[in-house]
Amino acid sequence: MGTIKKVILFIIGLIFTMAFIAEGSGYFNKSMALSKTTKGSYDSSVDRISSSKYGEFDGTIVSGADAISAIRLYADENFTVSVQTNRNTTVYNKAQYSVSDISASNYIEPTAKFSAKLETNDNGSVNGITLTQKK
Known part of the structure; x- marks a missing residue:
């Protein structure tokens, strides 16, 4: 048991x-x-x-001074800032903009108006800003 x-x-x-x-x-x-x-x-x-942080460049109108700031703040090898002026299109991959000669082809007029558009990769992450000068 x-x-x-x-x-x-x-x-x-x-x-x-x-x-x-x-x-x-x-x-x-x-x-x-x-x-x-x-x-x-x-x-x-x-x-x-x-x-x-890129919200101000999402389908808005910005000044040339804002375009220069975008280059200086965001442009690097993984983030491009493309600026199309009435004269030229330049793609910036470095946080450098030091053009002061008004006759230079990549000169950005600080008072000009640009339409801004964010560029995204396949994952939906922002990887660039395209700025096109308004006529």
Whole structure:
């Protein structure tokens, strides 16, 4: 009788252990789904925040002084600022603009008006600004 009692207690313990493991894996699966949803929301928020710093160049009219500021602030090897004046189109990949000669082909008149457009890559991240001078 003592052996049967031990076997029954072992089986009951085994059933409780399996139930505990099943319940725990259910919680784990739920938390994984929640984690994936949270990560997606976080990535979306990060993209919106990083893109918002270019908001003033999203389909607006800006001055030539703003165009020069965009070159100096944002242009680098991974972000291009393309400026199309009435004379020339220049693409800037360095945060440098030091043209002071009004007769230079890439001179940007600070009081000129430019229509601004943001450029995005396949992921939807902003990777450039295109500025076209209004006539």
